[in-house]
Amino acid sequence: MFGSQSFERQNRQRIGYRRIVQLLVYLNIIPTVLLLSLGILLMFLGEARYNLLLGILMLSFLSALVTGTVLVLVFVRREANLSQLQADFVSKVSHELRTPLTAIRLFVETLERTTEESIKQSCLATLSEEVDRLTNRIERLLDWGRMEADRKYYEQKEESVAAIVEDALCAFSPLRSGELLDFHYEVQPDLPSLWCDRHAIVDALVNLLSNAHKYGGTPPSIRLRVYQWKDAISIEVSDRGKGIPRPEQRRIFEKFYRIDDRLSRMREGSGLGLAIVQHIVRAHQGWVAVESEKGDGSLFRMVLPLRKKSR
Numbered sequence: 001m002f003g004s005q006s007f008e009r010q011n012r013q014r015i016g017y018r019r020i021v022q023l024l025v026y027l028n029i030i031p032t033v034l035l036l037s038l039g040i041l042l043m044f045l046g047e048a049r050y051n052l053l054l055g056i057l058m059l060s061f062l063s064a065l066v067t068g069t070v071l072v073l074v075f076v077r078r079e080a081n082l083s084q085l086q087a088d089f090v091s092k093v094s095h096e097l098r099t100p101l102t103a104i105r106l107f108v109e110t111l112e113r114t115t116e117e118s119i120k121q122s123c124l125a126t127l128s129e130e131v132d133r134l135t136n137r138i139e140r141l142l143d144w145g146r147m148e149a150d151r152k153y154y155e156q157k158e159e160s161v162a163a164i165v166e167d168a169l170c171a172f173s174p175l176r177s178g179e180l181l182d183f184h185y186e187v188q189p190d191l192p193s194l195w196c197d198r199h200a201i202v203d204a205l206v207n208l209l210s211n212a213h214k215y216g217g218t219p220p221s222i223r224l225r226v227y228q229w230k231d232a233i234s235i236e237v238s239d240r241g242k243g244i245p246r247p248e249q250r251r252i253f254e255k256f257y258r259i260d261d262r263l264s265r266m267r268e269g270s271g272l273g274l275a276i277v278q279h280i281v282r283a284h285q286g287w288v289a290v291e292s293e294k295g296d297g298s299l300f301r302m303v304l305p306l307r308k309k310s311r
Helices: 001-043 048-113 117-148 161-178 198-215 263-266 272-282
Strands: 157-159 182-187 192-194 221-229 230-237 287-292 296-303
Touching: 048 117, 117 272, 157 161, 157 198, 161 182, 161 192, 161 198, 161 221, 192 198, 198 221, 198 230, 198 272, 198 296, 272 287, 272 296
Parallel strands: 182 221
Antiparallel strands: 157 192, 221 230, 230 296, 287 296
16 A cells, blocks of 8 residues: 555656656757747848847747746746655654554553553553554554545445434544543434445544644633534534634645644644545535634534435
């Protein structure tokens, strides 16, 4: 999986660099041809009779030069940004995988040294938690790889919305109980069933809840609201954090992207959570959006269409 992804990434980079080289070649060839043509005309036809043609050629040369330069700069900047995002992603993922591995190693060493049963039981419980943590992160990376390669399969069937919310709250419970947290949720009763991949929607909702927990203020304040909106189910997760600046909102769902903010950089995260949410929601023919004002928190909304019953 990772080998094929690495090959595909390198292939995309080669294609990008090839485009840049082509543009550079065109940037040199076109002006050279135009100047050569101009020189030939001046040598054999005389300058006086062809002032108009000379002007056209000069304008063509300048426009080709400017256009080529702009295109090269755009492609170079795009490739540089992508390379930087990928480098940041690898660094963050390495850190996130190394953290549970370090904890596992320390607790294994403790188990080897201790003879007290209570310490052994405590170490084993913590080891189990760290293994689950590591497994979840690896699964997220593998899931994203499958999504990127269009090999992610969603097993959709009729599911209870209340059961989906309950599963998400259960998965979110370690964060809810770990520290002071202002959390409230409201689920409209008697919601119609949703045609979906239950595990995928649960994962998307947990991603939104975890995101709100990270950036929901100190202490975090989170609200979850689930209700029917027209012919769809709307799932809203809001927080009372610092909010997202408007220029950043259109990019918040891009892979690897994180807000350029000191608090955001200090938080753990691969930059894939919201990209995964968007991919899952789109695979269910829905949409996801964010409403936010700087300093006034954020509201993320997933809208999933209900399946129309056949008559």
